[in-house]
Amino acid sequence: MELTIKDKTYPLKASFAFLRKIESKSVKESSGEKIDIGLANTVIQIRDAGDMRELVDLVLALNTGQSPKLEKGIVENYVEECEDIEGFVNEVLDFLFAANVCKLRLKKFGLTPTPENEEEKEEKPDIKA
Numbered sequence: 001m002e003l004t005i006k007d008k009t010y011p012l013k014a015s016f017a018f019l020r021k022i023e024s025k026s027v028k029e030s031s032g033e034k035i036d037i038g039l040a041n042t043v044i045q046i047r048d049a050g051d052m053r054e055l056v057d058l059v060l061a062l063n064t065g066q067s068p069k070l071e072k073g074i075v076e077n078y079v080e081e082c083e084d085i086e087g088f089v090n091e092v093l094d095f096l097f098a099a100n101v102c103k104l105r106l107k108k109f110g111l112t113p114t115p116e117n118e119e120e121k122e123e124k125p126d127i128k129a
Contacts, residue, residue, distance in 0.1 A: 001095045003059065003070075005078050010070050012062035012092075014099030022061040039102060040109040047093055047111075052079050055089060062092075 001012040025038035042058050045051040056075045063070040082088050096102045097113045106112070 001062070001092075003078070005074060008068065010063055010068055011066040012059065012095070013066055014062065014096060014101050015065060016101060017065040018061050019101050021064050022058065025057070037109075039096075039105060040111060043093065043096065043106060043111055046089060050089075052085075055079060055092065058092065 003010045003012055019039065022042055023036035023038040026036070026041040028035045028037050042054050045054040046058065056072065056079060059075050060070055060072060079085065079088075094113060097106060097111075
């Protein structure tokens with residue numbers, strides 16, 4: 001996935017570097033064992049609560065190890081000025097639900113793409129050239 005801001009393209013990748021960064025944001029302790037739940041918490045906060053701060057953190061984590069490197073202020077300005085924020089949120093979350101390093105974990109936590117995203121996909125015909 002790529003994000004273009006002011007004619008500059010930033011790569012976003014659901015990599016293991018991303019996963020380590022986002023998962024370590026939230027840790028739950030269960031039976032004396034620590035479990036990283038940052039990915040699930042981030043998706044829930046963005047999808048269900050509309051938390052744009054989490055969206056900014058997620059985009060920055062997706063840019064981990066990539067070049068050019070995004071800065072927090074650039075992403076915050078992009079989110080503030082985005083004309084279709086719901087579309088952007090859906091695009092980012094759909095990217096995660098399809099990414100190999102995320103999709104099984106999200107599924108195990110009971111998280112799936114939002115029903116409205118699934119309806120949109122069903123309504124659009126699959127056209128191939």
